[in-house]
Amino acid sequence: MNSAPKHDVFQAIADPTRRKLLRLLADQEMPVTAISSHFPMSRTAVSKHLRVLAEAGLVKDKKIGRETRYHLQPEPLRELKDWLAYYERFWDNKLNLLKLLVEADDLDNIKPTGPKSL
Amino acid sequence: MNSAPKHDVFQAIADPTRRKLLRLLADQEMPVTAISSHFPMSRTAVSKHLRVLAEAGLVKDKKIGRETRYHLQPEPLRELKDWLAYYERFWDNKLNLLKLLVEADDLDNIKPTGPKSL
């Protein structure tokens, strides 16, 4: 029941190895040994990275016989996207404005406070 | 001329204090002492965080008399945005498809490889 995540998404993606792991697991579901063959470090090191990703909710494991298969779980990336959204007004342009319009659930949510407000 | 950044964007935003700094400096340009008054740590600690942000290109400083004013420099966040873009196909939906259409420089760049390809 304690869903307090020890590692958050920001921390999880800070490491380049973990970003590569996410890419690798995006399309395929893979067991640890197969995964670790793509990295220049020990299997246990990869395993620890996988745990960090799992703690951040970015990856889920499924036990199949003696192997543990990992796969991407993209939902937590939404937090990143939301965080980024705040700053998108700073590289404001027409496409961006259109996106804001498209994405806004509520038209009142659109803040035309950018540098070149129209 | 050596523009090899010691800290990258992913690392820079991994720390919550630094994320708060970016928010603070998004709208205002502020000198170090004023900035540090918003944080429960020493001025020097804040100063070091500012340096990490500066090394990642997320913040720029400007010397005005005896004080150094910092302000946001959002461009490097684009790298984050681009990184995230890869994963957006995973929470594919109609709005997302529209965004892909809007954003694509080249129509051939649209990969309808999502779960529910239309």
Next chain:
DNA sequence: ATAATATGAAACCATATGGTTTCAAGTTTG
């Protein structure tokens, strides 16, 4: 049953990180 495979846990290590306090140096201000 025994051997081989797949994995995680543990102990350990070097370096990075986030914080502190102290100090030196460049601006104002009186």
Next chain:
DNA sequence: CAAACTTGAAACCATATGGTTTCATATTAT
């Protein structure tokens, strides 16, 4: 000029992080 202010650099410290090797356990294959 002297005092006060603003800042960064340096030395230091505790803990986190990313890696290693070794060991125990569960599953599959012979």
